[in-house]
Amino acid sequence: MVKGIAIFSVFASFVALSLCGCGKNEPGDPQVSSQSTEQDFAKIHKNVDFNKEDKEKMHSLGMTTEEGASGGHGMSSVHGKKEKADPNKVIATVNNEKILRKDLDKILDRFKSHVNPAAITSMEQQITDQLVTQSLLRQFVVEKKLTVSSDVVDKEIAKMRDNIKNNPATKDRTLEQFLEFQGSNIDELKTAINMSAAIENYVSKGIDEKKLEDYFMKNIGNFNGETVTASHILVDTKGKKTQAEIDGARAKIESIKKELDEGADFAELAKKYSDCPTGKTGGELGSFPRHGIMVEEFSKAAFATDVGKVSDPVKTEFGYHLIKVTAKTPPKDVSFSQVKDKVREELIALEMNATIKYLKEKANIEITL
Secondary structure (H helix, E strand, O other), rough: OOHHHHHHOHHHHHHHHOOOOEEEEOOOOOOOOOOOOOOOOOOOOEEOOOHHHHHHHHHOOOOOOOOOOOOOOOOOOOOOOOOOOOOOOEEEEOOOOEEEHHHHHHHHHHHHHHHHHHHHHHHHHHHHHHHHHHHHHHHHHHHHHOOHHHHHHHHHHHHHHHHHOOOOOOOOOHHHHHHOOOOOHHHHHHHHHHHHHHHHHHHHOOOOOOHHHHHHHHHHOOOOOOOEEEEEEEOOOOOOOOOOHHHHHHHHHHHHHHHOOOOOOOOHHHHHHHOOOHHOOOOEEEEEOOOOOOOHHHHHHHOOOOOOOOOOEEEOOOOOEEOOOOOOOOOOOOOOHHHHHHHHHHHHHHHHHHEEEHHHHHHEEEEEE
């Protein structure tokens, strides 16, 4: 039942890491388009070089470090060693509720040794945004007095235990060990599940059969298995404020395209030039559908590019991209009944995103990171 647990859960650190974005949306579960906010209930991107043990732990919980779009750009410079921030410094205030630096560091410290130092500042901002979202949703649950029965929570806990037990790579570990790995415990997880299920119930009240069928017909490309596999090179523009800086980024991406046209290797140029952490693996993004994972400009260009070819420069909110398409999976015939559960999940994610957007618009939020 509960598909959106990652909004609130102790795994928010993974969520935050996946939001650094390079052409990728800020999605729900499943990932949805640009009207979404700071959520990501699904995939972890290749901006994090987890070791084998870390990957096994995450895979056992339905997480992956191998698929989906890449994360993180927004990088300005490689950071040198700096003093530890005051753990009690207020980094954000949400309707008078304070978020402290130690709340951020609890998540950041677990992963920053695995991440390109240049991405740390961007990651801190993304984690802070996640903490703000979580705070808003906690307040919303209290205000609306939302809750679910203990049976729902217990069933979700049992399902997690079964997933770990049935995974050959993790069968000798326990859920408690995974929670400890995240710096959490079973009580925090139960609270997270309760909140997630309660909000899911709230946002799904208006979703009936007709609404599901209408959404399926309008967005069939999300459910028919059509995908493209691609790599990209990003020249970041998010930190650029002047037209001269933006023009410089455009000139840089055009220069890279010229090198490619003259026979340069795409993966090598990604390693050399890309502002996305996926550059170190040749810019690989994995496979993604026509809608939902990537921002629309990026996805449209990728699907319009022939296999083996490189797109012209593509502008998104993240910067300028060159996209190399390496494979495509054609769409399959699919009926509503076959994918009804997935349609419901996606529509619930959209409703969740709309709720978060509304809460943010009416909230008094101050970020002082």
